[in-house]
Amino acid sequence: MLLLECPYCGAKCEETELSPGGEAHIKRYGPGSSDQDFEAYLFMRENPKGVHFERWRHVYGCGKWFHAARCTQSLEVFGTYAAQTFEPPQEIKDKISAKRPGWSWRDFS
Amino acid sequence: MMQKGQSKMSNIQTAMNGARATGYVDVSEAPATGMITLRGDLADAGVQKAVKSVMGAGVPATLAVTDADVGQILWMSPDELMIVCAYDQADQVVADLIAALGETHSMVVNVSDARAVFDLNGSATFEIIAKLAPIDMKSMQAGTVRRTRFAQIPAAFWMTSNDSARIICFRSVAEYMFNQLRNSAQAGFEVGDW
Numbered sequence: 001m002l003l004l005e006c007p008y009c010g011a012k013c014e015e016t017e018l019s020p021g022g023e024a025h026i027k028r029y030g031p032g033s034s035d036q037d038f039e040a041y042l043f044m045r046e047n048p049k050g051v052h053f054e055r056w057r058h059v060y061g062c063g064k065w066f067h068a069a070r071c072t073q074s075l076e077v078f079g080t081y082a083a084q085t086f087e088p089p090q091e092i093k094d095k096i097s098a099k100r101p102g103w104s105w106r107d108f109s
Numbered sequence: 110m111m112q113k114g115q116s117k118m119s120n121i122q123t124a125m126n127g128a129r130a131t132g133y134v135d136v137s138e139a140p141a142t143g144m145i146t147l148r149g150d151l152a153d154a155g156v157q158k159a160v161k162s163v164m165g166a167g168v169p170a171t172l173a174v175t176d177a178d179v180g181q182i183l184w185m186s187p188d189e190l191m192i193v194c195a196y197d198q199a200d201q202v203v204a205d206l207i208a209a210l211g212e213t214h215s216m217v218v219n220v221s222d223a224r225a226v227f228d229l230n231g232s233a234t235f236e237i238i239a240k241l242a243p244i245d246m247k248s249m250q251a252g253t254v255r256r257t258r259f260a261q262i263p264a265a266f267w268m269t270s271n272d273s274a275r276i277i278c279f280r281s282v283a284e285y286m287f288n289q290l291r292n293s294a295q296a297g298f299e300v301g302d303w
Contacts, residue, residue: 008187010171014243017257060258062186 006058007066007080013058021055024067025087025106049073051096051103053088056080069096121196124225124283132294134231138287142226143180143199144277145192147206149215152187159209163202164192174254174267183254183267191265191277196221225283227276227290234274236303238266240293246303260289 002015023045029037046052052072057065065083069092070076078099079092087108096103103109125138149156151168161167165178168190175182179202180194194202199219206217229237239246241259249255254267262285264278278286292298 011255012245012248016243060263061256062189064186 002070002075002077004056004068004077005080006061006064007082008062008064009058011061013061017058017060019057019059021057021065024053024055025108046106048105051078051100051105053105053108055083071100124280125287128287130287130291130294132291132296133299134229134233134237134294136237136287136290136294137228137230138283139226139228139275141196142221142224143192143194143196143202143219144221144224144226145194145199145203145206146185146218146220147190147192147215148188148217149210149213150188151184151190153213155210155213156215159206159211159213159215160190163205163209172253172255174252183265185254185256185265223280224277225280225286227278227286228269229274229276229290229294230272231294232272233294233299233303234268234272236300237290237293238274239302240300241289242266259286262286 003012004018005012026041029041050071050073052070054068054070055065056068057063066080067083067085067088068080069078069088071078078096081089081092093108121141123138123141127138127140129135129137151157157168160182164182166175166182169175169182169184171184173184179198180192183191183193185191192202199221203217203219210217235246235249238244242257244255244257249268251268251270254265256263256265258264259276259278262278262282264276264286266274266276268274276286
């Protein structure tokens with residue numbers, strides 16, 4: 001069972017109250033972009049054993065999208081943060097570094 | 110005796126006709142209740158001022174219920190409030206809110222007839238909700254509200270006291286809600302956590 005704290009409600013939500021939204025921080029490439037960028041945007045996803053960033057929606061609650069940083073191996077949750085950001089806040093990165101020194105994920109570390 | 114201007118067509122019917130069930134917690138459908146959805150940025154000064162002037166109480170804190178002059182205000186999300194009041198008052202409150210909000214980006218709608226309302230009464234009220242919703246009921250207390258799911262349907266509930274709760278769901282699933290509450294509250298089905 002996965003428990004995530006909704007950054008808008010402050011409520012601890014059980015997984016079935018939420019809707020998964022796939023990988024976080026994907027940059028959209030639309031019309032005019034190269035075939036490679038468009039393909040990467042559509043299909044190329046991380047599949048890490050360890051630190052991962054995801055999008056979730058508090059679908060049965062406030063209805064807001066948010067981000068979660070967690071470990072796919074231990075199911076440990078490092079933290080959740082607002083959706084309105086292009087990269088994880090420093091506070092979240094610091095929390096991950098404290099527990100998984102030397103971690104990296106796409107361009108973040 | 111019908112009064113002038115009234116027809117049988119306008120008699121208000123709640124979804125479950127006031128159904129009741131008595132188990133180790135009492136389950137009952139509430140009489141027709143006024144419910145108003147207000148959408149707008151709750152951090153916006155214009156929204157806060159309008160709510161205060163019409164309701165006599167300010168925007169509630171996150172996940173809180175506030176008692177107001179004309180009913181109660183429930184926090185639903187950072188941009189949504191639910192106002193619960195007497196059924197007959199709802200249209201007037203909507204009109205007052207729309208007038209008070211003026212040009213502020215917002216929306217106020219009377220949703221009374223789109224919802225069903227149920228009351229739980231009894232010392233094991235927390236247990237009935239814990240059976241059906243994925244909520245840590247130890248984190249709930251009188252005056253807190255949560256939107257969640259009850260088994261397979263979305264619903265909101267708040268604790269009206271330490272041994273009673275009020276639940277709101279869509280009218281179309283009122284029977285499902287009543288049946289699951291009644292079944293969970295059957296005598297002999299006690300878990301004994303509360």
